[in-house]
Amino acid sequence: MITMKDIVREGHPTLREKAAEVVLPATEQDRQILASLIQYVQNSQDPEIANKYGLRSGVGLAAPQIGVSKRMIAVQVHDDNNELLSYALFNPRIMSHSVEKAYLIAGEGCLSVDRDVPGYVHRYARVTVKGTTLDGKEVKLRLKGLPAIVFQHEIDHLNGIMFYDHIDSQNPFQALEGATPIER
Incomplete structure (x- = not known):
């Protein structure tokens, strides 16, 4: 079981590497890492388990965040219709995206970042993501709103990009024209 001590913090070199593709079909070791x-993520969202093990709540986690430089992410988040989206993917990639941008009003956070970094992180409002599930099935997800933002955040980790790299250092709360503000 992954605990907070397993999650590497900013400054760790793995967080700035471009992660390697996972050779499919995945090895048992890679399947265990993704699982x-x-x-x-699921445990961190369960107040009882999170409290018992001292887990910081999160909606996503990428393999580089536990020091494994491979293209694997896990996301569990509710969409606009309160449907629970829960995915563990090998080699996720953004196939297409909207021109429109969106951002979280409260800003973004990260399990690998132990400080508040104020500012808006502009991301695509809609994305189509392809990846391979734990059981080897290829999925294509059309995402918008919070799920789209979370998937982009996690895929950024696979490319050595931190969320605060997207914040305008001169004017962190400058919303892009036409960008949609999203409440968490």
Whole structure:
């Protein structure tokens, strides 16, 4: 089971590397790593388990965040219709995206960042993501709103990009014209 001590913090070199593709079909070791990522996210959202093990709540986790430079992410988040989206993916990639941008009003956070970084992180309002599930099925997800933002945040980790790299250092709360503000 992944705990907070397993999550590497900003400054760790793995967070700035471009992660390697996972060779499919995945090895048992890679399947176990991916399963542990989604298990952490699920456990962190269960108040009883999170409290018992001292887990910081999160909606996503990428393999580089536990020091594994491979293209694997786990996301569990509710969409605009309060449907629970829960995915653990090998080699996720953004196939297409909207021109429109969106941002979280409260800003973004990260399990690998132990400080508040104020500012808007502009991301695509809609994305189509393809990836391979734990059981080897290829999925294509059309995402918008919060789920689209979370998937982009996690895929950024696979490319060595931190959320605060997107914040305008001169004017962190400058919203892009036409960008949609999203409440969490």
